[in-house]
Amino acid sequence: MNHETKTAVTVIGLGLMGRALAGAFLKAGHPTTVWNRTASKADQLVAEGARPAATVAEAIEASPLTIICLTDYQAVHDLLDPCDLDGAMLVNLTSGDSAQARQAARWAAQRGARYLDGAIMAVPPAIGTDEAVILHSGPLADFESHEATLAALGTVTHLGTDHGLASLYDVAGLAMMWSVLNAWLQGTAMLRTAGVDAATYAPFAMQMAVGVAGWLPGYAEQIDSGAFPAEVSALETDARAMTHLIEESEALGVNAELPRLFKAMADRAIAAGHGGEQYPVLIDEFSRPGKAGTE
Amino acid sequence: MNHETKTAVTVIGLGLMGRALAGAFLKAGHPTTVWNRTASKADQLVAEGARPAATVAEAIEASPLTIICLTDYQAVHDLLDPCDLDGAMLVNLTSGDSAQARQAARWAAQRGARYLDGAIMAVPPAIGTDEAVILHSGPLADFESHEATLAALGTVTHLGTDHGLASLYDVAGLAMMWSVLNAWLQGTAMLRTAGVDAATYAPFAMQMAVGVAGWLPGYAEQIDSGAFPAEVSALETDARAMTHLIEESEALGVNAELPRLFKAMADRAIAAGHGGEQYPVLIDEFSRPGKAGTE
Numbered sequence: 092m093n094h095e096t097k098t099a100v101t102v103i104g105l106g107l108m109g110r111a112l113a114g115a116f117l118k119a120g121h122p123t124t125v126w127n128r129t130a131s132k133a134d135q136l137v138a139e140g141a142r143p144a145a146t147v148a149e150a151i152e153a154s155p156l157t158i159i160c161l162t163d164y165q166a167v168h169d170l171l172d173p174c175d176l177d178g179a180m181l182v183n184l185t186s187g188d189s190a191q192a193r194q195a196a197r198w199a200a201q202r203g204a205r206y207l208d209g210a211i212m213a214v215p216p217a218i219g220t221d222e223a224v225i226l227h228s229g230p231l232a233d234f235e236s237h238e239a240t241l242a243a244l245g246t247v248t249h250l251g252t253d254h255g256l257a258s259l260y261d262v263a264g265l266a267m268m269w270s271v272l273n274a275w276l277q278g279t280a281m282l283r284t285a286g287v288d289a290a291t292y293a294p295f296a297m298q299m300a301v302g303v304a305g306w307l308p309g310y311a312e313q314i315d316s317g318a319f320p321a322e323v324s325a326l327e328t329d330a331r332a333m334t335h336l337i338e339e340s341e342a343l344g345v346n347a348e349l350p351r352l353f354k355a356m357a358d359r360a361i362a363a364g365h366g367g368e369q370y371p372v373l374i375d376e377f378s379r380p381g382k383a384g385t386e
Numbered sequence: 387m388n389h390e391t392k393t394a395v396t397v398i399g400l401g402l403m404g405r406a407l408a409g410a411f412l413k414a415g416h417p418t419t420v421w422n423r424t425a426s427k428a429d430q431l432v433a434e435g436a437r438p439a440a441t442v443a444e445a446i447e448a449s450p451l452t453i454i455c456l457t458d459y460q461a462v463h464d465l466l467d468p469c470d471l472d473g474a475m476l477v478n479l480t481s482g483d484s485a486q487a488r489q490a491a492r493w494a495a496q497r498g499a500r501y502l503d504g505a506i507m508a509v510p511p512a513i514g515t516d517e518a519v520i521l522h523s524g525p526l527a528d529f530e531s532h533e534a535t536l537a538a539l540g541t542v543t544h545l546g547t548d549h550g551l552a553s554l555y556d557v558a559g560l561a562m563m564w565s566v567l568n569a570w571l572q573g574t575a576m577l578r579t580a581g582v583d584a585a586t587y588a589p590f591a592m593q594m595a596v597g598v599a600g601w602l603p604g605y606a607e608q609i610d611s612g613a614f615p616a617e618v619s620a621l622e623t624d625a626r627a628m629t630h631l632i633e634e635s636e637a638l639g640v641n642a643e644l645p646r647l648f649k650a651m652a653d654r655a656i657a658a659g660h661g662g663e664q665y666p667v668l669i670d671e672f673s674r675p676g677k678a679g680t681e
Contacts, residue, residue, distance in 0.1 A: 186627075188634045189580065214618050253580055260590060262631040263573030267594040269628070269648045270569030271562070272665055273672075275602050278558030279609060280672040285484065285548055289606035289669075295555060297599040299562040304595035307570050311584035314574060323509050332481075333564070336557040339483045341675075348676040352647050353564045370567055374584075377568075377575040380636075381643040 097121045098240045099154040103147060103170070104185070105132040107215045109160040112184070112244060113141055115219030119243035126150035148174040156237050159183045164191040168198070177203035180233065182241065184209040184225070188262075189255030196229060196254035205233045208254045210261035213245060221246050228256035271300050273349060280345040310371045319368035326373070327366035330357045392416045393535045396449040398442060398465070399480070400427040402510045404455040407479070407539060408436055410514030411453075414538035421445035423465075443469040451532050454478045459486040463493070472498035475528065477536065479504040479520070483557075484550030491524060491549035500528045503549045505556035508540060516541050523551035566595050568644060575640040605666045614663035621668070622661035625652045 097120045102113040105127035113136050116123045125133045126144045133143050144150035147170050151157050157179060161167050164187045171181075181204050183195060192208040199206035206229055213223035223245025227234050234241075234249040241247045250256040275296045282292045313319050333354040340347035356376045365372045392415045397408040400422035408431050411418045420428045421439045428438050439445035442465050446452050452474060456462050459482045466476075476499050478490060487503040494501035501524055508518035518540025522529050529536075529544040536542045545551040570591045577587045608614050628649040635642035651671045660667045 186630070188630060188637065190637060251582070255580055256577075256582070259576055259580055259582075259634070260573075260587075262627070262634050263576050263587070264590065264594045265627055266572045266631055266645065266648075267566070267569040267591055268598045269624070270565040270572075270644070271595055271598040271602075272605070273648065273651075273668075274562040274565030275605075276666065276669050276672040277561045277565075278555075279606070279669060281554055281558050282551075283673065285550055285554055287546070287551070287554075289609035290603065292555075292558070293602040293606035295559065296562055297602045299559045300566055300599035300602075301596050303563045303566040304592040304599070307566075307588040307592045307595075308585065310567070310570075311574070311588035314584035329564070332557070332560055335481065335483060336561055339554070339557050342483065342485060344675060346651075346672045346674060346676055348647055348651070349565075350561065352643060353568065356568075356641075356643070371571065373568075374571050374574060377571040377641045378578070379641060380639065381641050 098156060098237070099124070100240060101126070101144070101150045101154040101157040103127075103150055103157060103159045104161040104166075105136070106160065106162070108184075108211065108218070110136060111215035111218035112158055112160055114139065115244050116240075117141055118219060121240065121243060122154075124150050124153040147171065151176065151179050156180050156182065156240055159185055161185045163187060164195060167195065179204040180237065181205065182207045182209055182227070182237070184211055186210070186261075187258055189258045192228070192254045192258050205230070206254070207233055207237075208257050210257040212261060212264055218244055224248065226250055226257040226260050228252070229254045274300070277340070277346070277349055281340065281343055284343045284345065310369075313369060313371045314374050319365070319372040321367060321369045323369060325367050326357055326370055327361055329370060330354060330361060330366070333357060393451060393532070394419065394449040395535060396421070396439070396445045396452040398422075398445055398452060398454045399456040399461075400431070401455065401457070403479075403506065403513070405431060406510035406513035407453055407455055409434065410539050411535075412436055413514060416535065416538060417449075419445050419448040442466065446471065446474050451475050451477065451535060454480055456480045458482060459490060462490065474499040475502075475532065476500065477502045477504055477522070477532070479506055481505070481556075482553055484553045487523070487549045487553050500525070501549070502528055502532075503552050505552040507556060507559055513539055519543065521545055521552040521555050523547070524549045569595070572635070572641070572644055576635065576638055579638045579640065605664075608664060608666045609669050614660070614667040616662060616664045618664060620662050621652055621665055622656055624665060625649060625656060625661070628652060 099122040100116045101124040102109055103126050113123055113125050117139050124142045124144050125136050126147055127133055137143050167185055196206050207227050210226045217223040225245050225247045228250045278296055279289045279292050336350040337347050340350055360373050360376050394417040395411045396419040398421050408418050408420050412434050419437045419439050420431050421442055422428055432438050446469055462480055491501050502522050505521045512518040520540050520542050523545045573591055574584045574587055631645040632642050635645055655668050655671050
């Protein structure tokens with residue numbers, strides 16, 4: 092690993108995730124400058140070859156690329172506002188919402204900095220492996236200029252020029268994660284009443300999730316075209332089966348809140364006249380706040 | 387296709403699904419006897435080679451294997467109670483719950499019939515293809531005796547001897563189906579506010595669902611062992627990210643009911659002292675009815 096052939100990188104913020112990011116850059120041979128409010132958090136990284144910066148300004152000055160991983164966007168502004176950002180390239184991997192990301196992009200532009208917003212779809216131990224998916228949004232040219240360096244962190248993706256996209260994909264992806272886990276827990280709770288252990292049921296749940304995931308691109312065409320012909324089944328058929336799921340859950344004494352919410356949303360779409368259409372017609376219900384009283 | 391080499395089969399109930407089942411048996415070369423209350427529903431099948439039975443009793447008598455696909459279990463009892471079932475082999479694919487399946491198994495045993503309960507995880511057009519998954523539960527020997535014949539309908543599986551298992555796996559699988567679809571709709575609704583169309587977002591949602599599905603066997607080990615160390619992340623970290631999802635949904639003006647239910651269940655587990663444990667610890671919440679007021 093010849094440090095001189097790799098782009099120098101700065102990492103600001105050395106929490107659990109920040110330390111993982113800096114460690115991955117070091118491991119990939121990038122000269123790595125680090126800064127943290129509590130300087131001692133850099134000790135292990137410095138022992139591994141990182142260069143500690145005395146101030147945030149010095150840290151940003153040290154490298155052509157600065158990665159930011161702080162608690163929240165307020166911390167980003169508090170720390171970087173006093174610094175000269177002119178000509179800096181910032182990649183902000185701090186967790187936040189899409190409005191904060193877009194606002195930070197405007198702020199960076201006013202300060203003369205280039206800016207990418209990012210979201211880390213991984214836990215710290217996965218950083219530096221292909222399994223760590225890191226989403227980026229903002230100008231494509233800025234992403235492409237630094238893609239090879241960012242790739243030291245994991246599987247890096249550019250979602251589009253809208254700086255809000257990384258955080259939107261992030262929370263949307265988490266919604267999928269919790270949904271798959273909750274559905275699996277619902278099924279596991281039901282099957283355990285019949286003495287089926289979780290390990291026996293898991294492969295079936297996995298197969299089901301993978302199978303349904305494969306329908307999404309086709310179903311997406313219905314949403315984009317705005318037409319929902321019941322090619323596979325009609326929403327009212329789903330609603331009847333939802334009633335079975337609710338009644339079975341109740342009869343078994345397991346939780347029925349998730350099935351009831353599914354049914355409530357389907358019922359609203361049916362009441363709006365969509366019972367004969369296919370499931371993705373529910374996009375209308377998901378695209379507006381819930382009814383008064385339920386939200 | 388030499389009809390004489392294949393097991394004869396009877397199909398009772400010729401709704402959309404029943405006709406698909408009988409059609410698949412005919413196509414696979416099984417001598418197929420059919421019966422339906424409204425006899426004209428058999429016309430097309432008879433034109434394709436099915437033998438119409440004048441009565442349910444005659445239909446059951448005609449074949450060593452009888453497939454039942456009626457509206458509900460009450461219809462099964464109403465039609466078959468007057469018949470001599472001694473020595474019959476019944477595979478009941480009628481939709482129902484696990485208690486009905488177990489009760490029907492006892493009823494069949496009292497009448498001298500062998501009985502498998504089944505559930506069809508497919509729409510009628512898929513019947514006869516590998517994509518049609520058909521679940522069976524009841525005595526393994528009875529399933530194995532007729533597996534080759536039942537395989538004409540799709541991918542057939544035996545889940546266990548408990549007759550209630552097919553219907554339990556069925557509704558649990560549907561819960562996964564709706565969950566993946568709803569999570570995808572939630573994400574699609576969010577991304578569309580940023581001008582991202584459904585087709586652009588779908589592959590990401592698909593990849594996320596497939597990735598998380600792969601965790602289930604490992605997470606199942608935590609449930610079976612009853613220990614939930616936070617190897618990947620702690621429930622309270624999930625709960626904080628759920629708050630981001632709720633706030634982002636609200637800010638975008640899309641539905642937030644699903645994220646709120648996720649958070650409510652996580653909060654209950656955290657209140658019960660499980661915030662430092664891993665997500666599958668929620669099995670306790672899924673295994674009991676929701677709190678008063680929410681259910």
